[in-house]
Amino acid sequence: MNTLNERELERYDRHLKLPSFGLEAQLKLKNARVLLVGAGGLGCPIGLYLAAAGVGQLTVADFDSIDLTNLQRQIAHRQADLGKPKVLSLVQRMSDINDAIEVIAASERMTADTLPKWLHDVDLVLDGTDNFSTRYLINDACFFAKKPLVYGAIHQFEGQVSVFGPGGPCYRCLFPTPPPPESAPNCAEAGVLGVLPGTVGLLMATEAIKVLAGIGQPLLGKLLLYDALDSQFRTLALSPDPDCPLCGEKPQIQTLTPIAQVCAAPNPLEITWALAEKHLAAGIPFLDVREPFERERERIEPSHWIPLNALSPEKIPFDEKDLAVVYCAMGGRSLRAVETLRSWGYQRTFSLQGGIRSLNLKT
Ligand SMILES: [Zn+2]
Structure with missing residues (x-):
């Protein structure tokens, strides 16, 4: 697809007017295929904004259903949708925003067996999950499939964002192995400020657009830390770890294997x-x-x-x-x-x- 139709030219007018964005970057978005894992706090703003921005094909994967505690932050879901699958609620909102794109719902749990199939035809993956087991699985699968991964995590009042991909470090360079379940607080018990996944999700959506459209400097080799209470952003340099069990010089992980369920997000400190x-x-x-x-x-x-x-x-x-x-x-x-x-x-x-x-x- 080398062109935009009349309606798309009007819809994306404010992108097309942007210096260093224009038609070329918008066409890259139109031709992009993205997998978003998670239709929760991070997934909602990511899905809505990437749909609005004109990413041509968006697949959303989630197997959870909506409960009342979700509505404090999972902004795409409505009270009328309580009890319904999150993925169906989110893809409906995305389709409502933009009928010029293809939106696909994957209402199955991502596992070592199922994830590679979904990765096959996509250009980029966003991890909007909230548990360590899926996060490590997505990192490992993206490494083996050589797909760029936009990573984000939230914990109470803090968030972090990075881009992992060929040539840069992976999540295991940062955290080589999942923490023992005994030291990981329960997700529901830890609590989270409702607006935080909005902030972090939109930082992730921004990174995805930059990578797909080829603009700016993505957070490859950098970890962005955000503290909502201090209103502070910090950026740490990340290098590939030669001892990384996945992408290091002598990798111990050679194939995609299931990872034990551990629930929680890391504290960047x-x-x-x-x-x-x-x-x-x-x-x-x-x-x-x-x-x-x-x-x-x-x-x-x-x-x-x-x-x-x-x-x-x-x-x-x-x-x-x-x-x-x-x-x-x-x-x-x-x-x-x-x-x-x-x-x-x-x-x-x-x-x-x-x-x-x-x-x-x-x-
Ligand atoms: Zn690594």
């Missing part, structure tokens, strides 16, 4: 023991913020030690630019310490998720 262990071996400084009696009982060696209530800028045993891991018993105090350290300029400090106890949970 935390790292798992799987990654922290590598940092420890590489000589990255560790800081224990527990009380003396706790440190006497067990400790990570080597590690520096400053109890949380004694933390002050002049005592920090590493430089502002250094990568460092902070730990406590269960991950609560170390998270507060990392928030404090980052406010002092130590932007590369991370809290050990689940604390020193997560070492005992390690499988």
